[in-house]
Amino acid sequence: IRELLRRVLTAVEVTEAANGKEALLKVSQKQPDLVITDIKMPEMDGFTLLTHLRDRCPELKVMAVSSYVGAETFDHCTFDGFISNPTSMAEILSKVNNMLGMRS
Numbered sequence: 001i002r003e004l005l006r007r008v009l010t011a012v013e014v015t016e017a018a019n020g021k022e023a024l025l026k027v028s029q030k031q032p033d034l035v036i037t038d039i040k041m042p043e044m045d046g047f048t049l050l051t052h053l054r055d056r057c058p059e060l061k062v063m064a065v066s067s068y069v070g071a072e073t074f075d076h077c078t079f080d081g082f083i084s085n086p087t088s089m090a091e092i093l094s095k096v097n098n099m100l101g102m103r104s
Contacts, residue, residue, distance in 0.1 A: 001038060001065055001085055002016050004089070004092070005036060005092065008089045008092050008093060009092075009093075009096060011102070012033075012096070012100070015030075015032065018042075019041045019042045019043040019044060020037070020041055020043055020044025020045065020046070020048060020049035020052075021043045021044050022043075023035065023037065023049055024044075024049065024052055024053070024056075027053065027056070027057065027060070028056070031057055031060065032060070033061065033100055034060075034061045034062075034063065034096065034099055034100055035049075035053060035060060035061070035062045035063070036062075036063045036064075036065055036083070036096075037049050037050070037062065037063070037064060037065065038064075038065050038066065039064055039065070039066040040066065046064055046065075046066070047077065050062055050064075050077060050078065050079060054078060061080045061081075061099050061100075062078075062079055062080055063079060063080060063081040063082065063083060063095065063096075063099060064077075064079045064081070064082050064083070065082075065083045065084075065085055066082075066084065066085060067084070067085035067086065080099060081095055081098075081099055083095055
């Protein structure tokens with residue numbers, strides 16, 4: 001999914017992280033406008049990453065991506081959006097553009 005996101009999101013700067021720990025480090029170095037995280041990752045899952053991000057940057061927009069669980073699983077979480085995997089490039093672009101307040 002990281003490869004797909006990098007190829008699709010050409011209008012924005014994309015920084016990748018291999019896992020939640022690396023993502024936290026990168027966010028602490030330069031806060032992005034949006035974090036898109038997988039739920040199932042090595043080292044730290046997306047739910048734990050969300051908790052740490054909310055503690056450090058409460059206003060940061062965070063979207064979840066998963067092929068293991070559906071959007072209804074996130075009702076109790078504070079993710080700002082959800083992308084199911086597999087998905088289309090058009091859906092990814094639409095959701096990211098909406099999240100960032102950009103025109104499609």
